[in-house]
Amino acid sequence: DTQMTQSPSTLSASVGDRVTITCRASQYISDNLAWYQHKPGKLPKLLISKASTLHSGVPSRFSGSGSGTDFTLTISSLQPDDFATYYCQHYDNYCTFGQGTKLDFK
Amino acid sequence: QVHLVESGGGVVQAGGSLRLSCAASGFTFKSFAMHWVRQAPGKGLEWVALIWYDGSNTHYADSVKGRFNVSRDNSKNTIYLQMDNLRPEDTAVYHCARPYSMWSGYYFSDWGQGAQVNVSS
Numbered sequence: 001d002t003q004m005t006q007s008p009s010t011l012s013a014s015v016g017d018r019v020t021i022t023c024r025a026s027q028y029i030s031d032n033l034a035w036y037q038h039k040p041g042k043l044p045k046l047l048i049s050k051a052s053t054l055h056s057g058v059p060s061r062f063s064g065s066g067s068g069t070d071f072t073l074t075i076s077s078l079q080p081d082d083f084a085t086y087y088c089q090h091y092d093n094y095c096t097f098g099q100g101t102k103l104d105f106k
Numbered sequence: 107q108v109h110l111v112e113s114g115g116g117v118v119q120a121g122g123s124l125r126l127s128c129a130a131s132g133f134t135f136k137s138f139a140m141h142w143v144r145q146a147p148g149k150g151l152e153w154v155a156l157i158w159y160d161g162s163n164t165h166y167a168d169s170v171k172g173r174f175n176v177s178r179d180n181s182k183n184t185i186y187l188q189m190d191n192l193r194p195e196d197t198a199v200y201h202c203a204r205p206y207s208m209w210s211g212y213y214f215s216d217w218g219q220g221a222q223v224n225v226s227s
Contacts, residue, residue: 049206
């Protein structure tokens with residue numbers, strides 16, 4: 001099975017910062033990658049699919065890139081509502097989630 | 107509006123069994139593959155199982171293979187997760203999840219609130 005490795009595990013940042021989270025697949029997955037935002041007590045929220053397609057209603061400060069095995073999620077200017085845990089997920093052949101990246105206040 | 111409601115969670119001793127249900131509404135249930143995803147305390151999301159739209163194919167994470175069984179009843183708009191030989195590491199909130207569309211890959215736009223499963227040693 002394909003394994004997904006996210007880095008960093010924790011990221012401290014401030015409002016207005018530009019942040020990037022990376023996700024690496026253990027084998028080629030084309031662009032079959034999604035990103036989610038997850039806050040405590042809430043359900044995961046789909047942000048991006050097909051590595052770079054923004055889901056409906058997701059602010060344009062979120063963007064995704066990559067193909068093959070290496071992917072990134074970028075938030076161009078952090079807002080207070082963005083502090084959460086972010087997961088990548090491949091769906092190339094069934095599914096696997098990354099271990100998550102917790103984005104907290106610096 | 108998509109609505110997914112899990113039930114059947116509880117406390118069970120290691121080696122025991124539980125059966126979770128997920129009742130769906132607001133969409134053409136029989137056309138969608140459905141999934142189970144869990145989150146253990148303090149841990150990340152873990153995909154658990156998949157069942158095709160017609161129940162003809164299933165797939166499991168290695169961590170549950172041979173112990174869990176997913177099924178569905180399209181006449182009742184419900185999927186099930188039979189969990190046998192439970193282990194303490196199966197303690198988690200179990201969510202059912204629906205892919206974004208019938209034709210999209212297995213990424214999830216809709217989630218149930220989850221059912222808590224606690225396995226004591």
